[in-house]
Amino acid sequence: MSDYLLSTPAQTQAMLDTVGKTRETLFDSIPASLKLKRPLNLPKGLSEMEVLAKLSALAAKNKVYATILRGAGAEHHYIPAVVKNFGSREEFVSAYTPYQAEFSQGILQSIFEYQSAICELTGMDGANASVYDGATAAAESIQMVLERTRKTVLIADTVNPQTIATIQTYTQYLDIDIRLVETKNGALDLATLKPLLNETIAGVLVQHPNYWGVLEDVGTLSVDIHAAGAKLIVYGHPLAMTVLKSPRALGADIAVGEAQSLGLSLAYGGPYLGYMATTNDLVRRLPGRIVGQTVDTDGKRAFVLTLQAREQHIRREKATSSLCSNQALCALTASVYVAVMGPQGLTEVAQHGLRRAHYFQKELAKIGFPLAYNQPFFHEFVTTGNFNAIDVEAVLDRHNILSGLPVGEHELLWCVTETTDKATLDRVIAILKEELA
Numbered sequence: 001m002s003d004y005l006l007s008t009p010a011q012t013q014a015m016l017d018t019v020g021k022t023r024e025t026l027f028d029s030i031p032a033s034l035k036l037k038r039p040l041n042l043p044k045g046l047s048e049m050e051v052l053a054k055l056s057a058l059a060a061k062n063k064v065y066a067t068i069l070r071g072a073g074a075e076h077h078y079i080p081a082v083v084k085n086f087g088s089r090e091e092f093v094s095a096y097t098p099y100q101a102e103f104s105q106g107i108l109q110s111i112f113e114y115q116s117a118i119c120e121l122t123g124m125d126g127a128n129a130s131v132y133d134g135a136t137a138a139a140e141s142i143q144m145v146l147e148r149t150r151k152t153v154l155i156a157d158t159v160n161p162q163t164i165a166t167i168q169t170y171t172q173y174l175d176i177d178i179r180l181v182e183t184k185n186g187a188l189d190l191a192t193l194k195p196l197l198n199e200t201i202a203g204v205l206v207q208h209p210n211y212w213g214v215l216e217d218v219g220t221l222s223v224d225i226h227a228a229g230a231k232l233i234v235y236g237h238p239l240a241m242t243v244l245k246s247p248r249a250l251g252a253d254i255a256v257g258e259a260q261s262l263g264l265s266l267a268y269g270g271p272y273l274g275y276m277a278t279t280n281d282l283v284r285r286l287p288g289r290i291v292g293q294t295v296d297t298d299g300k301r302a303f304v305l306t307l308q309a310r311e312q313h314i315r316r317e318k319a320t321s322s323l324c325s326n327q328a329l330c331a332l333t334a335s336v337y338v339a340v341m342g343p344q345g346l347t348e349v350a351q352h353g354l355r356r357a358h359y360f361q362k363e364l365a366k367i368g369f370p371l372a373y374n375q376p377f378f379h380e381f382v383t384t385g386n387f388n389a390i391d392v393e394a395v396l397d398r399h400n401i402l403s404g405l406p407v408g409e410h411e412l413l414w415c416v417t418e419t420t421d422k423a424t425l426d427r428v429i430a431i432l433k434e435e436l437a
Contacts, residue, residue, distance in 0.1 A: 156216070
């Protein structure tokens, strides 16, 4: 490690003297209970071959399921080999970020193509170069809707709990009031929302399809939200937009969400890809960077960094976002996936999940797993019943099947994608019917 520590002991001490700290007092803000009070006692270093053998042994402990019926924000989809092949080419992975835009035409073009795809899916006028994940995108969108006299944002409690937690973390020290709106029967209804809308409400965040898989009545909600002078943020599923109305068509001012379903593997939860798109009225409030298309002095197609309105290095004292990077490689992967699949392919993937999910739900209902929420759904749904959710998970685990996510004592959140065929779903039903009888 000594080769990578650029500061000499003398330079380190000079920096400590400048800020009036010692090595010990520099980290006073960290609670003492979290500090290690003993030496690390690191083991002796290993050779490359020994490290590989050790990691291989650890990897062998992992369980790779043959069938995955779980989503809740991270889904199992088939990724064509060409997506990873193109996404890992040297010319794409060598450039980190376009600090000198004129010399980064390749990376700028890849970002531009990604932005274009997101705009087509969401129906919006402009998209940024991506953010870290869907939860980050939702948290960043809160700042976009705030006004001088409007500091309250309403969030339906059917939004992914992890997304809500991220928003609360982002905004805990800001002059913002985040309020959760209780929903009924798995969805936000106008009768609950309308009395809460007033001149202090800056925006409303709704997930569609929501965390329980239910399709929210966004179009109806948007009318009253806008009548109250507030903005509508829709946290949407990219694939669902190929068979459902786009966020823009439903009246959204801002569309955000997680784009992991566009060619990114589960990969133990990351890295993922947060997308953000909006109308021309709010495009200057988007965080991060936006790439635009132009022509050079010879009239040839060229790309430039068009807008970086909220980044920390521009008028820092007035910045409303600290984002100064983006998920360029993940965005490239999503662009390649969208290009490979094409409009018809993306629609077919969505339709496969939609049809098979509804078939599976009906079969589950026949053996004692009725719908928890009697609402329209896309490809995720919650079942209830007399069976303990953990027991159901254990039964399917023994058959190398990852069940739906237990979200209550008797509730399971199931997800069906194009990776699961009818024969496999019938086998799951047969296993449950036999072992839980």
